[in-house]
Amino acid sequence: MRIVAGSRRGLNLNAPEGTTTRPTSERARESLFNILATPKHAKKWHDRPVADFFAGTGALGLEALSRGARHCSFLENDPAASKVLSANINKARFRDVTTILNKDATKPPTAKVPCGLIFFDPPYRDLVAENSLVAAQRHGWLAKDGLAVLQLHPKAPFECPPGFDVIDDRRYGATRFLFLEPAQG
Numbered sequence: 001m002r003i004v005a006g007s008r009r010g011l012n013l014n015a016p017e018g019t020t021t022r023p024t025s026e027r028a029r030e031s032l033f034n035i036l037a038t039p040k041h042a043k044k045w046h047d048r049p050v051a052d053f054f055a056g057t058g059a060l061g062l063e064a065l066s067r068g069a070r071h072c073s074f075l076e077n078d079p080a081a082s083k084v085l086s087a088n089i090n091k092a093r094f095r096d097v098t099t100i101l102n103k104d105a106t107k108p109p110t111a112k113v114p115c116g117l118i119f120f121d122p123p124y125r126d127l128v129a130e131n132s133l134v135a136a137q138r139h140g141w142l143a144k145d146g147l148a149v150l151q152l153h154p155k156a157p158f159e160c161p162p163g164f165d166v167i168d169d170r171r172y173g174a175t176r177f178l179f180l181e182p183a184q185g
Contacts, residue, residue, distance in 0.1 A: 001059060003092070004030045006066030013088045015057050016080040028175040029063055032149065035170070035179075036117070037067070044147045045069055045117035051141055052119045053105035053132055058085040060119040062092050071097045073115070075105045105132045114143035121151040133180070134161050142182060150178040 003011045004026055035041065046068045052061030055074035065072050072094075076082045082102055089098050103109060105120070106128050118136055122128045129150050136142055152158060154176040160166050168179035 003066050008066040008092050014084050016084045028172045048116035050117040051115045054122045056081050058088050073099045075101045077104050108139050111140040116146045118148050124153040130161050148180045152176045
């Protein structure tokens with residue numbers, strides 16, 4: 001597993017042993033970031049802070065940093081994944097532009113600064129995407145003009161919580177990306 005593009009292109013990332021972490025494939029990440037690189041979306045996160053909830057290896061947040069995000073906050077409460085995440089951040093030399101919070105992504109602390117982009121990649125077996133999205137909004141993580149990207153199993157049910165609009169829904173093999181914005185008005 002490598003960073004696909006940007007300043008750290010080609011950097012190999014580590015993944016924890018076992019099945020508790022499901023890293024996003026390079027192909028799915030490349031497809032996701034091709035969408036995020038469009039002018040409509042790039043202004044939401046380029047040179048702005050982002051967050052990676054259920055961070056695992058940190059591949060999504062590290063990819064965003066490699067492509068021009070200013071700072072990334074990673075939320076991960078699994079000790080083995082946090083250890084690998086920290087090693088990947090060090091390997092990418094992004095320690096000075098990252099924060100690791102060993103917290104449950106469904107119960108995040110109050111954000112210091114709202115993020116233009118938040119990735120949510122919960123375990124496929126847990127139906128917590130909606131809860132973590134609402135909690136992030138409640139605790140000030142998502143900027144009013146921000147974008148949330150949820151990664152789900154293609155067959156997983158999803159009910160858009162009040163206060164959000166689904167603006168895109170993409171499927172790439174065993175991965176589904178939902179793009180949501182805070183509802184305006």
